[in-house]
Amino acid sequence: xxxxxxxxxxxxxxxxxxxxxxxxxxxxxxxxxxxxxxxxxxxxxxxxxxxxxxxxxxxxxxxxxxxxxxxxxxxxxxxxxxxxxxxxxxxxxxxxxxxxxxxxxxxxxxxxxxxxxxxxxxxxxxxxxxxxxxxxxxxxxxxxxxxxxxxxxxxxxxxxxxxxxxxxxxxxxxxxxxxxxxxxxxxxxxxxxxxxxxxxxxxxxxxxxxxxxxxxx
Numbered sequence: 536x537x538x539x540x541x542x543x544x545x546x547x548x549x550x551x552x553x554x555x556x557x558x559x560x561x562x563x564x565x566x567x568x569x570x571x572x573x574x575x576x577x578x579x580x581x582x583x584x585x586x587x588x589x590x591x592x593x594x595x596x597x598x599x600x601x602x603x604x605x606x607x608x609x610x611x612x613x614x615x616x617x618x619x620x621x622x623x624x625x626x627x628x629x630x631x632x633x634x635x636x637x638x639x640x641x642x643x644x645x646x647x648x649x650x651x652x653x654x655x656x657x658x659x660x661x662x663x664x665x666x667x668x669x670x671x672x673x674x675x676x677x678x679x680x681x682x683x684x685x686x687x688x689x690x691x692x693x694x695x696x697x698x699x700x701x702x703x704x705x706x707x708x709x710x711x712x713x714x715x716x717x718x719x720x721x722x723x724x725x726x727x728x729x730x731x732x733x734x735x736x737x738x739x740x741x742x743x744x745x746x747x748x749x750x751x752x
Contacts, residue, residue: 621659632679672697
């Protein structure tokens with residue numbers, strides 16, 4: 536009878552072990568199937584979102600090419616740190632507006648790039664155009680067309696030009712427009728101030744004094 540009980544216990548143990556293994560396999564299959572469904576759903580959602588976004592593919596990639604035109608950097612700093620931040624004050628909207636204007640005008644040799652803090656936080660939103668070195672302050676999205684015009688033709692938006700941070704406050708604001716060349720000096724008339732007499736003799740400091748001493752009494 537003891538042997539029968541041992542055989543029955545062994546059979547029950549084997550059955551329990553088989554059920555445990557089967558349940559573990561079923562659990563693994565369920566987890567694998569669930570993960571596959573999630574991956575499939577994520578891939579499908581990604582494809583749908585990518586196809587829904589308006590992407591400009593009219594121009595080929597120019598990575599590594601030199602940009603021949605101008606480059607506009609707009610502060611989009613979002614952390615105030617005790618000072619006004621340009622991003623929430625209109626910097627983000629300005630970048631978007633300039634980008635849209637560039638697309639509308641099909642300007643391919645100029646760039647606009649969001650950047651970090653440019654310095655004069657209280658005057659923002661701030662921007663700078665390179666290589667001209669023209670700094671702007673107090674910009675709004677409505678200035679996007681004028682900024683694009685500067686990028687394309689070099690026409691400065693004078694009403695929004697600000698001094699370069701760290702520059703002499705009394706110095707005039709920098710401008711991208713070249714200064715007019717200086718007029719050539721007019722030649723001196725004969726007998727005028729430029730032709731008042733022979734050159735001074737060596738060692739004589741004042742030609743007028745020499746002439747006065749040489750005059751007869």
